[in-house]
Amino acid sequence: MREAINEALDAGRYGEARSTVEMLWKGQPTAAVANYVLQCVSRWRPALPGRPWRVYFLRSFTLEPMIPLLRAAGALEGLDLTVGAGPLGTYMQEVLSGDSDLYRFHPDTVIVAIQTRDIAPSLWENGVPGAALTAVADYVIDQYTTLIQTFRSHSRADLILHSLEEPVHPSFGVFDAQCQDGQAAAVQSINRSLRRLASRWPGVYVLDYDRLVAAHGRQNWHDERKWLLVRLPIRAEYQHLMAHEWLRYLVPLAGCGAKVLVSDLDNTLWGGVLGEDGHEGIQVGLEHPGAHYRALQQVLADLSRRGILLALCSKNEESEALATINRHPGMLLRSTAFAAIRINWTNKAQNLREIAQELNVGLDSLAFVDDSPIECERVRRELPEVTVIELPAEPAAYAAAVRRHPAFERLALSKEDSARGEMYRAQRARALAQGQSGSIEGFYESLRQELAMSPVEPVHEQRVAQLTQKTNQFNLTGKRYSELEIHDLARRKDACVFQVSVRDRFGDNGIVGVIVLLHSGDAGEIDTMLMSCRVIGRTVETAMLATLLQCSRELGLHFLEGTFIPTAKNGPAKNFFADHQFELIESSATGSRWRLDVERNSVVAPPWIRISRCKDGIYGESLAS
């Protein structure tokens, strides 16, 4: 395998090299292989860059051996991780001191990995059930409260808190389970409080370490010898699972997750091959063996409620497959659950390109699920941007393989997320309407679009930040903001953050646009202007600019300036300034500067979009027209 990898690397076939490296890593996620993976990564990095992300650990135990595992696994999920860790057990000092290594590291994410036996030894061993343990629990929560508050006063980075672990062997044995104030009860109460704390602070999350350890067996997880020798509590075989758990947080925080899950049909959503076994012969339903395939469908249904779009890509006769999907009594997902469908005999890489185009997302937003190693390999080689999830040989393990994949994790859910599938179905109807209405203006008219633009409301700061993180195509500058940064910007006197929502006759698209305007004196700077791909190609950007111009006049601005920073994907925004009467004032390889005279221009909103600027962003009364 290594020979094949080196050969591919030497020949510059990086997609193929990465795919083989991934197989090697999945089969042997060890400290040695991690180092080898990282050597390979450094060779393909120039061609296949990852998203840079800085992670700092505040910790009470040795985790250095897990850092290469985390960096290797992260590289295979599209992350370019730089990792730092503070000294053992000095987490509190580091948080309290404003010029500690922690803050000098400028982390994007900080992980607080503290164990029960370090922060509260009496909850781990030698603890007598009673009021003393309850007091310990209160003390621990005070510590975490101080930690979060102080950290937030110095840093806006995401903060991930490990939950505390229940003792493997409570000091009082089974009696502990009879007590309201035993060791396990105290740990549980701390963990409940941690969740409460985290929910009160934006950008603070809990990693359920206790559940992770329990899932793999408390006794197996621990290595008491290495704990005593070098303060390393986790056994060699389990360390990659710890790294994987961290990735389930880092992937969504860094915006590297998938937006669309594209699934195969035969031997994936049902057992057997439809073309050979027929409608009656395939296996899917509540009984064995069909239950394993239905369990995977249940995972897909859950992901869809999380905001992940579903799509189908299968080599089959389309009419036959659709009939089975819609009529087979064992199927959980019907064809309406899928935002895009490609059932044909074309190669899957081509179909995936089309699906990405149809759904207006980049190829790196696709995750492809298939049971066939050959199909998976082909997609990995041709489309290295796509996340490929090759199903395990055993159908009973299908559901878990997809469920625990970091690409589908979300740390916050907005209303838009859970309704996304619905919105894309409406979009399919829109595309149909475009086909029917002859002229493009006629199509715009027929959409009956209404746009509401207002200063961002506190409840929507999260969605606005999410849009800056995820919008790649119509995005003038590609600047990424965290929820906290949006929160801060919205409160600055020299900045305005606008949320833009659009609805039309097919449904409400929710918040689909963001503008960040910075201003001083009579000049305004378009720091950010972006629009979700859901509303690209409907003249919404012109309506947004017209509304922004009106706001600029009210602020007394005479000029609006903006920069277009080209990225790999923002081609759709390339001509925005030129198309809207901006003058080019400077141009270089890294971007172009544009200026518009706020008074002397004739930019108006298109007549087919109704605009409102109500404070609370409700559609309806038109203030702008």
Add this chain to the structure above:
Amino acid sequence: MNLLPLDRALQTGPGLLTTQVLRIAADVFAVPMEGLTPSSSPDSIESWDSLNHLNMVLALEQELSVQFSPEEMEELLSIELIVALLEEKLRANGNHSGGR
């Protein structure tokens, strides 16, 4: 996978076990395999520091399904010592599990 569990590795011959240990050491210490010999030790390999020693022990434990005691960890100070200890562990294992 190009790696075998310890008992099978030994059945196939001690040469293979040495090769496996060399590969793990080469990965962990980030040196080419050709640069390692049975007598390679912390004195001859610059990157063989205490953290990488721990990393190597963890890799051996995970890839060969063995466990080292703290005393053994301190003895593993050259490639040949590692191979010798692994062979010894297999024999002990063999006695332990009877006719496996």
